[in-house]
């Protein structure tokens with residue numbers, strides 16, 4: 008059912024520009040208005056979410072420690088998984104964000120006959136995640152080619168690297184294939200791994216399908232129904248210098264590609280995809296394990312009702328004196 | 339009670355099945371007694387029973403919960419963030435011992451959190467308000483409250499899930515929030531509220547008054563005299579001592595905690611420590627942690643207050659898991675700054691405990707490891723030869739403190755036979771005993787045994803492989819729950835504290851030839 012909803016939604020999203028452009032040639036709407044709108048939603052949405060997180064306090068120091076803490080001088084500290092300095096935290100966060108370190112720990116529990124519980128190292132999720140996210144990242148970087156003039160050399164470099172296997176002209180880009188592989192793995196994992204299937208809802212399938220459709224349309228306009236890259240670049244540069252002109256391109260698939268990207272951008276801030284910004288705020292990962300070394304302040308701390316020593320002694324004084332325990336007051 | 343061979347029969351991790359009947363006997367905890375709700379001044383005090391249909395919630399319960407949620411969202415970045423960014427990747431799914439032991443999908447951390455995430459979406463996000471069920475949002479109903487109660491009192495706040503989550507999402511944190519919310523409408527369990535109320539009144543969870551405490555201490559000193567021939571002292575409420583020692587109260591009342599207690603007393607005597615116990619701050623543990631941050635703070639306040647009254651220089655803390663979560667991560671923030679104390683320095687070795695320079699409280703295993711490293715103790719390992727030992731990391735000292743090597747160092751110095759359990763069940767990956775966070779009651783035994791299954795299973799492995807017959811640990815709840823757990827799943831494996839092993843091995847000046855260990859058993863078979 009969730010898959011059905013997600014696919015219907017994706018199809019619907021493809022149809023909108025398909026009809027809009029194919030039948031009504033609404034270039035101004037799909038080429039300009041929708042894109043500006045999407046960017047506005049994306050930027051303000053992300054800022055809004057980040058501000059809300061940033062504004063809510065972290066009252067307690069709650070890192071999840073995954074290694075030996077700083078202790079006696081002769082005990083070797085795990086400076087990355089139990090950092091007590093900001094530098095350590097930075098290293099920990101970088102490893103987490105760039106290499107999904109926590110997923111490297113993943114293992115699957117299996118209950119065998121005779122009540123034996125065994126664990127198997129499972130790096131597939133890590134691998135699928137890395138494949139998907141890194142490809143996506145590289146694809147975004149090399150799209151800068153279409154926005155910037157002159158093209159920065161690192162973008163050219165990445166683009167060149169990506170097209171190393173010159174199978175076609177223009178060369179088939181490796182990351183396009185890798186990201187498809189990643190998406191397909193993540194998708195089928197959701198569908199066929201019983202545990203993951205159980206927890207998945209339509210909003211888990213939808214982004215995968217959406218990005219899948221974006222990649223496919225992208226491939227189509229690059230290799231099959233080729234578009235005029237120079238024309239598109241001129242159009243995009245115009246768009247980003249707030250001097251938009253109607254795109255000359257008449258290829259419907261190109262508009263579908265654009266529209267899906269716009270959808271992704273405006274969907275992102277309001278969905279789980281916001282994890283891309285949220286991960287930096289995670290207090291179990293970005294705090295130092297130094298809570299006995301430096302006092303952590305709770306901004307909303309308030310006085311509470313306590314049972315004071317005096318009240319306490321009042322209740323027990325007589326009995327305490329009987330057994331010879333020292334007291335503050337004699338009665 | 340089902341037999342160990344049968345209890346897992348309907349568990350299939352590969353096709354998770356939801357529990358159909360939530361409040362089945364043996365799976366849930368009793369409600370808090372009225373007397374103790376009243377003593378602590380908790381909201382909506384009443385007699386009630388989770389198995390009843392009518393929970394006697396206040397009329398405006400929904401409003402209370404939603405307002406409470408809004409407030410917690412404002413106060414805790416963790417709460418909102420964790421509800422926002424989970425991608426349901428499932429990496430945490432089979433990391434929770436309760437899922438591994440029950441196969442109930444709602445015990446996967448991700449779905450445990452989803453129980454409230456769905457409500458958050460419905461009332462606090464645009465997409466949830468607009469699209470409802472399509473995006474996983476749901477209405478808040480009384481049944482949701484019941485589900486919360488059932489499943490959030492089936493989480494031991496062990497934080498294992500957080501280790502594996504790529505964003506560090508800590509379902510323990512969510513559990514703490516939901517329990518706060520449940521408190522607002524008066525839904526809490528006996529095993530949390532009663533100890534907390536006892537602790538508030540008498541100073542310790544067991545509700546032992548100071549004079550009774552003094553008597554048990556005398557009893558312990560007699561036992562030590564029998565064992566060693568030495569007259570040992572146990573100073574109580576002594577002003578002007580250098581160090582205040584605070585241990586979980588179970589140490590001086592329960593078994594096998596008792597032997598760890600003897601171990602502390604013997605160690606402190608042997609090194610001539612200038613210290614004192616306290617009857618007012620007679621509890622290191624903190625059941626407020628399982629209730630609300632406010633109650634945690636109320637109970638924890640006693641430790642610094644007592645240190646100030648007695649005029650000590652710093653504080654030493656005993657073996658306990660959740661106690662150390664509070665001391666390491668909350669105490670200084672809640673009840674500090676402890677500027678009336680000094681940076682802890684070991685009077686025996688001169689070591690400055692830099693890691694505790696602000697909170698001014700040192701863990702006993704840090705203290706003892708330092709003593710041993712500096713050759714201040716004379717030890718006879720062979721006195722522990724009866725045991726083939728493994729070490730169970732308490733979740734809280736492992737994942738909230740990173741106290742991993744200190745206890746291992748000590749154990750290796752006082753025992754000849756030590757074997758680790760499999761790598762993915764120890765240190766930061768350790769499995770909980772299944773009874774933490776207030777779940778150590780009798781009425782939910784079936785659930786506890788299921789929750790403790792992964793831990794027991796790892797013990798069974800080293801028992802079969804290396805002949806392990808003793809699990810050492812540093813947590814009062816573990817010491818209370820593991821013996822029963824291991825009896826059920828493994829049998830023939832006992833449980834001890836690290837300082838019981840120290841007490842056995844410790845060569846004391848002027849002691850008689852020891853024939854028995856602290857348990858009164860012959861030193862070797």
Ligand code: SF4
Nearest residue numbers: 424426427428430503
């Ligand atoms: S591992 Fe983290 S992100 Fe993945 S499902 Fe669990 S809580 Fe969500």
Ligand code: SF4
Nearest residue numbers: 434493494496497499
């Ligand atoms: S904190 Fe522990 S008990 Fe709770 S959900 Fe996570 S793994 Fe399970």
Ligand code: SF4
Nearest residue numbers: 659732733771774815
């Ligand atoms: S009782 Fe011990 S093992 Fe269980 S959760 Fe607490 S610290 Fe962890």
